[in-house]
Amino acid sequence: MKPLDITALETATRMALAGGHRLLQTHKLSANDESHAWYLLKAMQPPEGAMILDAGCGIGELSRLMSEKRPDLTFILANLSLMQLELCPVAPQYRRLHADCHDLPVRDEMVDVVMFASAISQMEAKFVLHEAARVLKPGGVVFLAEMVRLGGDAAEFERVTTAHVHTFAELEGYAAAAGLKLDFGFTVDSDDSHFRGLLREIGQEALLDPIRLAIMRFIKG
Numbered sequence: 001m002k003p004l005d006i007t008a009l010e011t012a013t014r015m016a017l018a019g020g021h022r023l024l025q026t027h028k029l030s031a032n033d034e035s036h037a038w039y040l041l042k043a044m045q046p047p048e049g050a051m052i053l054d055a056g057c058g059i060g061e062l063s064r065l066m067s068e069k070r071p072d073l074t075f076i077l078a079n080l081s082l083m084q085l086e087l088c089p090v091a092p093q094y095r096r097l098h099a100d101c102h103d104l105p106v107r108d109e110m111v112d113v114v115m116f117a118s119a120i121s122q123m124e125a126k127f128v129l130h131e132a133a134r135v136l137k138p139g140g141v142v143f144l145a146e147m148v149r150l151g152g153d154a155a156e157f158e159r160v161t162t163a164h165v166h167t168f169a170e171l172e173g174y175a176a177a178a179g180l181k182l183d184f185g186f187t188v189d190s191d192d193s194h195f196r197g198l199l200r201e202i203g204q205e206a207l208l209d210p211i212r213l214a215i216m217r218f219i220k221g
């Protein structure tokens with residue numbers, strides 16, 4: 001994978017914010033951000049008082065919405081983009097971490113949950129899942145809300161969007177190799193209209209046809 005183009009990412013962030021988009025996700029379960037976040041939180045099932053590492057946190061909006069529903073949770077907001085981190089919420093339950101999720105400055109077995117939401121396709125999935133497993137307590141959870149590919153050409157999708165979209169089975173395999181057992185996982189119909197509109201502008205809308213949102217919950221053995 002090409003290294004993340006921070007300048008392009010930060011330009012895209014400014015455009016998203018100008019368009020009123022604070023959740024920087026390709027697929028949503030509801031037109032309403034609160035409902036989307038609540039659905040993901042219910043599926044994640046973090047234990048009472050859990051510390052969640054939000055891997056590739058954007059501007060921290062998903063964590064902020066989850067915190068509104070579950071004030072007992074604390075969040076480590078991990079991101080390579082300083083500009084996005086500066087836009088993250090400031091309150092005692094959030095800690096900002098300027099870091100690469102392939103090599104987290106977090107000690108072993110520290111957190112209860114690592115969540116990736118529209119983020120793992122910008123990372124090397126097999127390496128970040130190992131890193132997630134390392135920082136998780138035994139019995140901890142890795143939670144994914146990520147694009148998966150039912151078929152189609154991963155290379156062409158990556159060439160156009162820079163995102164590398166795996167199949168469900170590939171993600172499950174990388175997780176298993178990291179010692180993470182699938183608790184449950186499924187693909188779900190979701191709203192990709194914003195992302196679809198951007199691809200339509202460049203004549204590439206069809207690239208999204210074999211792409212679905214997958215919800216996957218893994219437990220560290």
Ligand SMILES: C[S@@+](CC[C@H](N)C(=O)[O-])C[C@H]1O[C@@H](n2cnc3c(N)ncnc32)[C@H](O)[C@@H]1O
Pocket residue numbers: 004009022023024025026055056057058059060061062078079080081084099100101102116117118119122123
């Ligand atoms: C599409 S955005 C998703 C943001 C966020 N999860 C949300 O739901 O709004 C992907 C995020 O991953 C971050 N990212 C990409 N590669 C990263 C890496 N290697 N380490 C840390 N963050 C990374 C980007 O800066 C961006 O914040």
